[in-house]
């Protein structure tokens with residue numbers, strides 16, 4: 001707290017201004033103080049104070065641009081502000097069943113290194129989970145002759161019910177125990193701040209920043225891989241729910257007392273649509289044990305196998321039911337179906353579109369667009385890194401306040 005000087009502007013307001021200035025510089029690449037003041041509708045003095053703080057925190061740096069006058073003569077150089085990209089190294093991770101995908105970026109989001117760290121088991125104890133993350137990070141940092149000690153922050157995407165504000169994982173298919181507070185486990189293992197979030201939220205963040213969600217205010221991202229996830233962006237912001245357990249689309253019920261889900265309940269959407277559910281349906285009779293991926297099931301269906309065709313058709317119908325429920329709830333501009341899986345045809349067939357159309361309340365307007373975006377795990381990791389940069393920015397700005405006391 002600033003004790004000696006009574007300020008009419010609260011610290012919270014000052015931090016909000018600093019963050020707004022920082023985000024504006026990030027969005028523009030390089031921008032002058034006067035243009036920031038005009039865009040944020042605030043006074044040049046306020047912007048000057050905020051940028052001085054951001055420069056001292058090593059988040060922003062000054063550069064000069066040589067303005068050209070109309071006569072072709074060199075004008076006075078303009079001082080522009082840019083992010084100080086190389087100052088902070090941020091890691092984004094996506095934990096999947098067989099692999100941890102890692103990406104290292106600078107503070108501007110430029111990729112510096114990436115790595116896939118193989119996991120020998122799909123479900124880990126909480127300690128095994130953080131140890132694997134540490135090893136994956138060490139291997140990635142060594143690619144650019146850095147170590148974990150150089151990281152400013154780490155952001156981890158994991159499937160399941162995650163309270164991101166508390167790094168608390170209620171449940172995840174990657175972790176053997178429920179209700180784990182990862183704050184201490186991660187701070188014991190890593191020398192920098194670490195953030196855990198639901199992986200579908202991070203995909204939504206990546207779609208918003210780099211992908212098909214760019215420029216959209218209201219959109220949904222449905223992720224399909226082992227399970228089914230949902231990221232909700234409303235009015236440009238990620239919606240997480242009150243307990244961090246919102247958007248569990250995969251565990252909405254599509255059948256009373258239906259198929260057993262990996263969450264322990266019955267009739268969940270992902271128990272019909274997730275990769276594991278399709279493979280389980282194919283192998284349940286003890287036959288077709290060579291089915292390992294959804295692509296194998298597609299190949300079998302394409303060669304005339306009735307069981308494979310009916311498993312895929314049922315998944316499509318359940319998916320259509322789920323999507324029509326989403327449209328009825330959110331009325332989004334667009335739904336992006338995202339995942340590493342190559343074979344989504346069974347979810348985009350004419351029969352599925354008809355099912356969606358029939359399930360949506362009838363208004364005299366076209367359905368929202370449904371777009372498929374094939375993303376590898378690295379793009380999920382990139383979304384995690386973007387979340388990491390955002391969280392590091394907030395922490396660094398809060399440190400400014402702490403240092404001023």
Ligand SMILES: [Zn+2]
Nearest residue numbers: 251261263268
């Ligand atoms: Zn479930």
